[in-house]
Amino acid sequence: MEDKTMVEAALFAATAPLKVEDIVSRTGLDEASVRYALKDLRMEYDFRGSAIMISVAGGAYRMMLRPDCQKFTGVFARPEMPGGVMRTLSTIAYNQPVLQSKLVKVRGPRAYEDVHILRDMGLVSARSVGQTVELSTTPKFAEQFGIGSNSKAAIRKWIEDNAANMRQADGGESAPQDPNDVQ
Known part of the structure; x- marks a missing residue:
């Protein structure tokens, strides 16, 4: 089996992002081969305009659907997160750090x-600030x-770049609300 095929299969099957060392230890390939395969796969998907992409964040790689193609998934797959929870997440992410007390007002x-979920x-993540907590996204986000x-x-x-896709998937709700706009 070709090195690139093994790396692609590992990324496809993974339920979480993989670091190069994870792929090396599970496939038996050397580090240089894995890095070359990852680079080649990323270029190949980009070159052909595939709906699939290999993203990298924090030194870990993940196979995922391109953001501009996500609007089509609602027809075929159930969302992993209810719309209301997603709206709360987007509000936190856009306005972070945000106090939970202000988030609740909005x-x-x-x-x-939603925050518990x-x-x-x-x-x-949350850190105590007086009688409330300050919320921010994590690297996992x-x-x-x-x-x-x-x-x-x-x-x-x-x-902002994906607002149109998010509104369409969300049934037309506007962009994330700013808790600081609460009167």
């Missing part, structure tokens, strides 16, 4: 349950969505 009391999924960086600027740009 999203309503359901935000408490998002923390359990490892997508949001950037990895899961293929953003490439967990910086506020990179996440904000990704959300």
Whole structure:
């Protein structure tokens, strides 16, 4: 079997992003071969305009659907996250760090349950600030969505670039709400 095929199969089957060392240890390939295969796969998918891409975030690789193709998935697959939870996540991501008390004023009391779900999924972290908590996204958030960086600027740009897809998948709701706009 060709090295590139083995690496592609590993990425396809993985349920979480893989580091080069993970692929090396599980396939028996040497590091140089894995790195070359990853580079070749990324270029191949990009060259042919595939709906699939190989994203890299935090030194880990993941096979995923290109963001501009995600609007088609709702017809064929159930979302992994309910729409309300996704709206809460996008509000946190876009405005981070955000106080949970302000988030609740914007999203309503359901935000408490949404934050609990998002923390359990490892997508949001919280730190105590007085009688509330300050919420931010985690590196896992950037990895899961293929953003490439967990910086506020990179996440904000990704959300803005994909706002049309997000609104369409969400039934037309507007962009993430800003908890700081609460009166």
